[in-house]
Each structure stands twice: as C-alpha cells, then as structure tokens.
Amino acid sequence: MFPREMSRRGGRFHEKEFSGSDGHIDTDEKYMEQRYNPRSIEKKWQQFWDEAGVFEVGEDEKREKYYLLEMFPYPSGRIHMGHVRNYTIGDVVARFMRMLGYNVLHPMGWDAFGMPAENAAIKAGSHPAKWTYDNIDYMRSQLKQLGFSYDWSREFATCDPSYYRWEQLFFLKMYERGLAYRKSSYVNWCPKCQTVLANEQVEAGACWRCDSAVVQKEMEQWFFKITHYVEELLQNTFKLPGWPERVLVMQQNWIGKSTGSMLRFPLESGRGDIGVFTTRTDTLFGATFMSIAPEHPMVADLCRGKPQESAVLDFVEKVKQSKRNEREADLLEKEGFFTGSYCINPVTGKKMPVYVANFVLMAYGTGAVMAVPAHDQRDFEFAQKYGLPIEVVIKPAGACPLRAYPGAGSSAEAGLTGGPETPLAGVARDGFPGDKGVLTHAFEEDGILVDSGEFSGMESAAARIAITEALAKRGLAELTVQYRLRDWGISRQRYWGAPIPIIYCDRCGVAPVPEQDLPVVLPIDVELLENGGSPLPVHKPFYSAACPKCGAEGRRETDTMDTFVESSWYFARYACSDFDRGPLDRARVGYWMPVDQYIGGIEHAVLHLLYSRFFVKALRDMGYMDVDEPFLNLLTQGMVIKDGFKMSKSKGNVVDPDEMIQAYGADTVRLFCLFASPPEKDLDWSEQGVEGSFRFLSRMWRLVFENLEALKSAGPYRGGSFLTGDIAQLRRKTHQTIRKVTEDIRERFHFNTAIAAIMELVNLIYQVLDSRPSDPMLWPVVREAVEAVIVISSPMVPHICEELRSALGFEELLLNTPWPKWDDQALKAEEILVVIQVNGKLRSKITVPADATDKELEDISLRDPRIADFIEGKQVRKVVVVPKKLINIVV
C-alpha cells in the first residue's frame, strides 16, 4: 500500500509536474501557481541557508549565549521518526531563541563507534569505517532536507582519530589520578556480542543490545572510578530544577545510597571476623545466623576440614554457574548451605551459624548479611526452611505490654538444640502480624526495642546509633554509607571503538602510552572475524609495541573503550571542534558550557546522562573546564508510536521520514510532530493527522497568495485608528496569539497548543475576510495578523514562512527577524463575557462592559431573566463574584 498510495493521496503538488505531459489539468495556470508546492521552496531555502552559513556562530561577549543540544545520532543508516521528532523540537527552540536575540549554538555530529557497524560490515563483507561514513553522508543529507538550523562547521564523528585521540588523553590523565584503574572482577559477559557490558547496559539480566542472557565472568578489566563522585552525583540531583523529576529519581535510585553501620562478627574459631553492612542495627539482638555470598573470599576457610566441605563447595560452584538474570530476578528459590562454622553475635554472645546463601550479592556491601528472621521477610523464610531460631526484638510502637511465650525453634541443622535457653522463636506477640499467636511473617517496620539488653525500650532510629556507638568502643562497629552504584567498566572486547592507550610489558607491567605517541590509531587494514570477536588480538602490527618504559617488546591493550565514553564529552567538544592543540579550548568551552537545553530520549535517563555528569566532574578536576554539571535543562521527549506500538521492523509499523518528506514536504512532517502531542508524551503517528497538517499549511499559503495584492498595498497597521467589531476582535486575537505562542514555547515547550492558537487566528482571519467589512482599516489589520502568523510560525515551519514573507516584500531572512512583542493595549476588550452560575451550575452568560464593577455584575445577574427562574421563591444566601469572569448565586 505504502508508497503508491502515498503519491496518489498526499502528492498533490506533483500534479503540476505531471500536468505538462497530460495537458489537461493546467487549464487555470494562475490557480496552479498559487498552490503550495513544498518541494521546490524547501530546497530553495535550504540551499540559501547552507550557502550563506547563517547558522554558524562564534563567541560574542555582548550577547547572551544559549547552547541548545539534541542527543547526537548513531549513524545506523537512515534517520527514523524518533530522530525527526527530537531534532524538530530542538530546531524550534533554536530558531525561537535566535529570534529572541540569543547567540545560539546548535551543533550536530555522529556517535560513530559501536557494534552495529561491525555486525553490518561482517554481513555485507564491508568495513565498519566505510559503512559508518556512508551512513553519515546519507543521514546528513536527510537532516538537511528537514531544514534543521545546525552549525555544520562544527560537525564531527567520534570514530575519527582527531576526536578519540583526546579521549585517549583523558584516559591517561584519569589513569594518573587513579580515576581509571584495572582490576579483576566478575563482570557481565554477553556471549552473543562477545564482550563485557557495564552494569547500566544490563537490563533485567539481559544484554541491552541483543537481549541475550548475560553471564558472570571473572576478567581483568579497565574501570572508570565513577564512585569517586558518587556523593556529588547524588547531591547535584537536588540542584537540577530544569530536569524532569523522574529522570532525577531514576538516577537517585540507581546511585542507591543507604546509611547504616559496618559491624564485625568475631568468628567462634577466633581466627578473624566477618564484616557486615546493615541499615537495621536496631535488630542486632535478633540476629541469629549469618548469610554470605558464594563468592565470598572466606567461604573456603569457613568450611575447610568440616564434614560438609565438599558439599558446600559443590553448592558454591552450582550458584556461580547460574545466569545473572536468574539469580538476580528473584526467580531462584532461596537456598543456603551451612558452612560448619559459627560466628558470635557481639551483643548477645550467642553462636550464629554461618550459611552460604544464593541470594547474597558479593557486589553490594561486604557480601555478608546478618540474618534477623523476625524482622526481615527473606530471613524469616530462610529460617523457617532450615529450622533456625527466630527472635522478636522489635515491637510496634503503641502495642500492648509484652508477655513471654515459650519458644519452639528447631535448630537441628545448625547444631543448636532446643532447651531451657532456647530463645522465643516464631511466636507472635500483641500487635504483630500473625495468627493465633504465631508469627506468620516478619515485622519489618521500625518500632520499640524489646529483649535487647540496655537498649530495650528505645526507638529503632535512636537504637541504631546507640548500638553502633556502644560497639564502636569495642572496635566492632562504625557508622557508614553504602551505594548501589559501582564503577564503570569500560573495556570492550570489540574492534570498532577507541583503543585504550596502554601497553603491557613482562618486566614493567602496565605502561601508559606516552602522550606524544597519541593517538593510538585503530588499524583499518584488518580482517573481521565471523563470530564477531575482535581481530585486534591477532593483528600483530597493532598489538606488537615496544614498552614505553624499558623498550622491550610489549603487547598493546587490544580492548577498546565503551562507546558511552565518546558521548560523555562530545557536547564540550562542539565548542571548539577545530581545536588541535588539546581536547578543549578553555576560552571557548568557558563561553558555551554548560548546555542550556538538552533534548533527547528517556532511554538515556541513567546511562548516558549519568556518565556525562561523571565525566564533566572528572574533566573539571583535571582542569579542562569550569562547570560542575553538563546540562542545565533537560527535556525528554516521548517515543513515536504507531498502531499502539513503538515503530519497529518486526512490528512492520515503521514510517520512513524520506517518504513523508517526499510526499508532504519537511514543514508538514515537522508540523505534525509538534502538533500531535506535547513533547514529553508519546506521539501517535497518524497518516490522516499528517494530511491535516498539510492542509493547514496550504490554507496559510492560500491566505497570502489569494490576497497578495491587497496585503502588499495595505501596508502594516500603525495604530491610532479606532477599531470596531470584527476588525477590533481580529487585532485583539492577533496579539493574544503572539502572547500565547511566546509563552507556550518559552515556558513549557508546548508546541501543540501554540499551533492550535495559530490555527485559531488563521480561522478568524478567513472569517473576517469572508464577512467583507467595508472598513478602511480591514487590510492593515489583516496584514498585521498575517505577518504575525508568518513570524510566529517560522520556528516550526521555517521554509513556507520564509517564502510567504518574501512574497509580502520583505528582504531580510526571518531568522534575523526579532520575535514580535504583543501590544497590551490591543489585548484590552471593551466588553467581556461573564458566566452566571446558580449553586455552582452554569445558568446564563452575559456580556458586560469591561469596566463593570462587582456590584454592577451582581445586580445585572440577579435581574437576568434566565436566572430569575432559578432563584424565584428561594432565598439568596450568598453571591460569589469572580471579577471579570463569573458570578455564583447561592440559594
């Protein structure tokens, strides 16, 4: 259906070209000339803008700067509707701010490293570089066809050595400062992509790119120490009022700060202790056993020589083999194994069996958890399963006085036997969740401590501090903070990325590449491997390198950097993309940074937006820039969906921007993207909606060309004359519309309502012209209205507006035209509409002089005949008057 249907239904402006050969349509040549034909005018203005370089900017201290940026695209082949929407929103803001007089930087470039290039090249027998640069050329031409106002002189692709050389320099500087380091650890490995992934790139245990299950693998990897800035990253989320709340909350959750205590539990054997992080120190008296992660370094020691040693090690091995998604997604049944060792509860002195448990994560806290079954549901279930003691030590505030019940805990497996000393186990007290006096699940809230020695009777919050302080005197505790955020693993075992500038030497170990040897250029003459693995480890000219320290033959690092490294600083490079004496020209970066408005998809809420915030802090501390945060204001636009789903090839609901532009022109596509919904919401693509946008532009076009002579000879309205009726109303509407459009764009980026207001104004102009008032002021007022329509529409639909404006005889470009101001005088009406309610229900409407007093309004409404029916025979108890708006009569 698609292309053919398209050219038939939407391609109206093709008719003129076809008509020459057909010979029967162009009977009315004059009428055809008046038709809106976007194809020719859009090309004309794009060429004009391009040749004149009108969007190129420099630093100008006299003007206020405004740096507007949209997330740059990955050159995947062709732009999709999501790009069109994102960049259209950005372009409107850029053009609007320019007209308001700001010195606007609006650049574009390419996030050009990454795996799709490799996969596509393997498939096509091509090279990632060729694939990438071909795509860039094509996509650049697509962006130009949409008329976006970029300063193309600043364009760059991140796969260019002139870009990534500076990234390599940053790596070296970060290495010097300990912000880049190498360590061996369990990392996320995607077997399909043959590479390691950062935590942020694992979604529900699966690879963010290919959706394969991610496994844990122990490897030597390079990390960026994002945790060095964890507190600043968190605190600044409270100082970014220009960001959407939900993005900030997502980042806060991702950082995952929790305050608590670090506690030490001495081993019964006397050989050391187990460290534990807990936020619930107040429940310490109820800690009856210990759970540790299978990867915990003490596991081997704890079970050594015990009867269950081999069984424990088998269990550990089994858990390690399980997939990350299964293990983390709470799918696996909670299982544990007693190691055979005990540690001692430092406040009760009681023995606590140490279990290896599959749900304990080595990566959070210390990899060991004190288990308090009465006050943690997971521990409760675990204790029931393995017959471990459950001791209640917190009661709900306000509950009845305590009564003791005999315990019934069985601890056979742990070696604890019941007896007179057996603690109260599994028994509920007043106010606890439970049935017939038996605890059915853990009581997890804060409350009042019981059976907790000297701390009994304290409130949880105070007890947390008090118990920690008491233990601190014995060297067994300290107050501490834990974060969920972990360092950013940046090594990728892939070819198409920026090489990490490191050489390994048998004698000297890790040797950074000297700065003067940068860039370490990614070799182009490689054979890609079928399985997707990197060819670099088998490419001798690359990996063979002399050790910079001793000169002996070393081996170059063959991993490349995560592509998110490139996008973590590109916004600063736009300020000085031609600078070749360093990564960033301080003066120019100082002028432009930070980005005043950043626009992009919500999918980067954590990934790119968190990495960039980290990078800017690191660059600041290394002396490259002076800002703390990269993006002052953030707008996250919604997805483009069709038929209820995100556009995707598999759903078969993709709409190609090229075909849309061919059929309707760029202005129509832009207009529809802006009009169909506010930017932060999802946009539902509708063929008919696009038709409607085209219809509106045609209407605007005809408004000018069908009245061209009258409009031109009218000259602008200069004020002074007294206007009446329709004409006065039109002038008022013109200025109301200017105000509404200005505020809708400036205050909240609600282009949909701005466009609706312009449509209303156009409708009114037509209406006034239809009524043909023989008033000498008709054409001057209409002309003022038409000019306003053209100027305030121009950020959204720039091509048609330039054309219409030049048709009216203007010579300067619209983008150099100041944004119009509304005339407060013109907004004033002589008469206003006031609604009358009785008991809050609308009963009548009256038109009154604008200067009527509240008392007059009240009198008029009480005399209103419609109102009389409703108040007749009733007593008027009260009359509420909202000045110039509404009267409510209460009877």
Added chain:
RNA sequence: GCCUGGGUGGUGGAACCGGUAGACACAAGGGACUUAAAAUCCCUUGGUGCUUAGCACCGUGCGGGUUCGAUUCCCGCCCCAGGCACCA
C-alpha cells in the same frame, strides 16, 4: 514489592496556582460547487431524555471528603505505562 508518571468524546489532545469541561485537529455524517472526481467551502458531531426555535439531567477511572463551586485539592481504592528489583 518499591519509585515515577498517567487514566478526559469515536481518535490525538485542550483546560489544571479550583471558576464556562471537550479549545485545536483527525475521523464520521449532511450539504454547496463540479458532467464527474480531486481540491475547496459551509453545517452537525460527549451521552440520555423531553412538552425538540429550545430545555433538563448525567458526564473527566471508582468511592468518599473539603468548598458557593472540584478534571484540578485531600483520603481510600482500581487500572495502564515506565524505571528499579533478593541492596541487607
């Protein structure tokens, strides 16, 4: 489970520091122009009812509350979308 949004006509959406619910558009129906079609223009369009030039009642997920007045504020639910998820 926790955290964020969000539930308004046939559809996209508007109004929301409480004050005319449904702007603007799409779709649908009717009409004008035309040999015809396209394009364009005009009218109707939340629901129900009636004594049908009009009027009344109901209506913003559900149930309460505050108020002269609630789509908007408060309390309690339901549903949808997104994020995090054994975090100790």
